[in-house]
Amino acid sequence: MGDTLITIVAIFLAAILMFIFPLMSISDRNDDVAQLSVQTKTVEFVDNIRSTGKITQDNYDAFIQTLAATGNSYDVEMEVKVLDENPGKKTAQTSTDKIGENIYYSEYTSQILEKMNTSSSKSVKLKEGDLISVSVKNTNTTISQMLKNFFYSISGNDTYNITASHSGVVMTNGSE
Amino acid sequence: MKLQNMTVIFSIIVIPVTLILSAYIGVQIDTAHLQQMYDTKLMDATHDALAAFELNTINNKYSNNADSIRRDVQAAINTFSTSLATGMGISGANSSYIMPYIPALVFTLYDGYYIYSPNEYTYEENGVTKTGYEHILKPYIHYSVRYKTALSDIVINYSLDNYITVYGNISGVGYIAKSGYLIDLNKVVKSGNEVTGYRVTNTYTLQTNIVETLSEKNEEGQVVTRQSDSVKKYYQEAYEFTNWLLNEVRLQDIVRPQNAVKSDGSKYEEFAGDNTSILNISSTNDPEDRASAFNQHKREIMRISIQENLNNAIKVYNEHSPSMGTHANFQMPILTDLDWEKLLTNINIISFMEGIPVGTKIYNNYAIVTSTQNKQYINPNSIYFIDNTNTYHRINCPVLEQSLNSGSNLIGYKSIDFRKMQSTVNDTTYYYKHPEYACYTCIVNTLDEDINVNELSNVQLQAYYSAIARERYDLDKITKMLK
Numbered sequence: 001m002g003d004t005l006i007t008i009v010a011i012f013l014a015a016i017l018m019f020i021f022p023l024m025s026i027s028d029r030n031d032d033v034a035q036l037s038v039q040t041k042t043v044e045f046v047d048n049i050r051s052t053g054k055i056t057q058d059n060y061d062a063f064i065q066t067l068a069a070t071g072n073s074y075d076v077e078m079e080v081k082v083l084d085e086n087p088g089k090k091t092a093q094t095s096t097d098k099i100g101e102n103i104y105y106s107e108y109t110s111q112i113l114e115k116m117n118t119s120s121s122k123s124v125k126l127k128e129g130d131l132i133s134v135s136v137k138n139t140n141t142t143i144s145q146m147l148k149n150f151f152y153s154i155s156g157n158d159t160y161n162i163t164a165s166h167s168g169v170v171m172t173n174g175s176e
Numbered sequence: 177m178k179l180q181n182m183t184v185i186f187s188i189i190v191i192p193v194t195l196i197l198s199a200y201i202g203v204q205i206d207t208a209h210l211q212q213m214y215d216t217k218l219m220d221a222t223h224d225a226l227a228a229f230e231l232n233t234i235n236n237k238y239s240n241n242a243d244s245i246r247r248d249v250q251a252a253i254n255t256f257s258t259s260l261a262t263g264m265g266i267s268g269a270n271s272s273y274i275m276p277y278i279p280a281l282v283f284t285l286y287d288g289y290y291i292y293s294p295n296e297y298t299y300e301e302n303g304v305t306k307t308g309y310e311h312i313l314k315p316y317i318h319y320s321v322r323y324k325t326a327l328s329d330i331v332i333n334y335s336l337d338n339y340i341t342v343y344g345n346i347s348g349v350g351y352i353a354k355s356g357y358l359i360d361l362n363k364v365v366k367s368g369n370e371v372t373g374y375r376v377t378n379t380y381t382l383q384t385n386i387v388e389t390l391s392e393k394n395e396e397g398q399v400v401t402r403q404s405d406s407v408k409k410y411y412q413e414a415y416e417f418t419n420w421l422l423n424e425v426r427l428q429d430i431v432r433p434q435n436a437v438k439s440d441g442s443k444y445e446e447f448a449g450d451n452t453s454i455l456n457i458s459s460t461n462d463p464e465d466r467a468s469a470f471n472q473h474k475r476e477i478m479r480i481s482i483q484e485n486l487n488n489a490i491k492v493y494n495e496h497s498p499s500m501g502t503h504a505n506f507q508m509p510i511l512t513d514l515d516w517e518k519l520l521t522n523i524n525i526i527s528f529m530e531g532i533p534v535g536t537k538i539y540n541n542y543a544i545v546t547s548t549q550n551k552q553y554i555n556p557n558s559i560y561f562i563d564n565t566n567t568y569h570r571i572n573c574p575v576l577e578q579s580l581n582s583g584s585n586l587i588g589y590k591s592i593d594f595r596k597m598q599s600t601v602n603d604t605t606y607y608y609k610h611p612e613y614a615c616y617t618c619i620v621n622t623l624d625e626d627i628n629v630n631e632l633s634n635v636q637l638q639a640y641y642s643a644i645a646r647e648r649y650d651l652d653k654i655t656k657m658l659k
Binding site: 053 | 179180183186187190191194197198201202204205208209212215216219220223226522543544545546547548549555557558570596608611613614616619620621622623624625626
């Protein structure tokens with residue numbers, strides 16, 4: 001009787017050690033690698049926009065394709081903060097010794113994509129001083145997430161574990 | 177063997193493998209992150225340097241003077257090292273700590289470039305001669321090349337646009353030194369010897385014999401107007417210079433790529449057998465056309481010049497990096513075609529960084545940042561036009577187009593004239609030369625369309641090309657006196 005119990009326990013242990021643990025570990029690593037690749041590509045994409053001052057259709061498509069190549073689906077959010085110096089100029093002109101304050105207004109993913117599609121140059125141009133930020137997170141459930149949900153019983157829709165973001169100031173005028 | 181034993185053996189084998197693998201991947205991920213962080217920091221520091229350069233040159237009236245600009249370049253380098261140190265979390269570290277990791281900084285300007293890199297220095301202290309290596313700003317190098325035949329010896333300085341300087345000895349003619357803009361003479365319209373127009377497009381002839389009334393505000397907020405005939409002078413002098421060049425048949429004959437020689441007198445392998453006459457300006461070799469033989473050769477010369485001097489600087493760095501406290505064999509990264517495109521069409525800063533350990537590797541990368549707000553070079557895309565509603569626009573702005581009629585007097589100024597200026601007399605004050613506001617369609621929100629001259633109206637074309645001609649002519653150039 002005691003022997004049977006131990007055997008059953010041993011089989012469970014063996015199953016966990018021989019299958020589940022390696023599987024979880026490998027799928028975790030898989031996500032790490034996906035994370036690395038997503039982070040690298042996001043930084044590259046943003047830094048390219050910053051140094052050229054343009055968001056081009058070509059670069060955007062290439063970015064989306066490399067993301068898809070990791071085997072997951074992603075939600076890409078872009079935000080451009082457009083620098084408006086006019087209010088600052090108005091303040092500065094009322095008194096010559098005052099430096100005016102600049103303001104920013106934002107444009108988001110759908111607006112950016114629409115501008116990109118409608119312009120003849122297939123690109124959105126930015127100017128020196130604008131801010132760009134891009135954030136990416138996975139929308140599907142990866143194997144690692146699935147296993148974790150199963151074993152640790154974490155639930156909820158917004159548990160994503162591949163995420164990357166990068167932002168910075170645009171360094172050059174895209175139209176020149 | 178019992179199942180339990182097999183499980184234990186399997187676990188003993190598999191668990192360490194998995195652990196080591198995950199640790200290894202972890203290290204690789206950290207390395208990649210660190211590398212990326214350094215990439216961004218390097219780019220940010222380079223941008224800070226550029227911002228300092230732009231700010232200083234805009235407020236420096238003499239910034240086109242070589243000596244005066246050295247000061248601005250040096251200030252930009254200080255900004256670079258401070259910004260880099262701060263970015264890497266060692267703010268307060270002085271530049272001698274961070275600079276050994278910088279093999280070179282290159283400032284490419286209108287007609288040449290500066291290289292900031294380590295070089296040998298010698299000084300005497302108490303009768304003992306000491307030598308060492310430290311970063312210095314090397315003399316300005318022009319985009320120049322020497323063409324040599326058996327009897328003649330000519331040097332040409334190129335620039336980012338169609339301005340060149342020619343000097344040297346032509347056999348049978350003697351010593352010459354001239355500079356000017358090159359234009360396509362087939363497009364020139366003249367009465368007698370006076371240039372009155374230039375066919376800028378197939379359908380429009382630019383009126384060149386005009387006097388423009390320009391106005392701007394000074395430090396005290398007063399409007400100052402002046403009459404400018406720079407457009408007329410630009411085309412007249414460009415016509416005379418190009419005409420002179422075309423009549424110098426011997427000069428035409430010397431300036432061929434195959435005659436180009438390096439500083440040691442040997443020929444360029446790149447140009448072997450290429451006997452295109454570069455200065456034979458015609459409608460098929462239009463200096464304003466990017467694909468013309470003139471432009472192709474010019475870009476090639478600029479590229480070779482930067483590459484050679486940079487290689488030399490990096491060779492010195494490699495040989496002597498131990499004396500600066502780093503030891504690495506720096507491999508110069510290969511600049512891509514896109515990078516060269518940036519370098520040869522605008523003012524830029526290139527920075528190289530090398531030797532910092534990142535995880536399992538040694539960091540080695542570069543950053544290029546383009547300047548679009550400077551007064552060293554007049555970019556045809558960075559000229560803004562003031563309309564009658566107190567707003568300034570790009571030439572192809574739809575809002576501007578609607579406000580124009582055939583009698584409109586449209587005047588353009590270079591974009592940096594719209595930036596905030598600093599003035600220090602007793603107190604530091606700020607002012608705008610042009611107090612108009614930026615258009616929300618084309619400037620605040622950059623217009624996505626490129627300028628297509630065939631879609632512009634006559635009023636727009638007249639304003640656009642006269643502004644380019646005037647700003648180009650008014651750009652200070654050291655060789656301007658060699659008319």
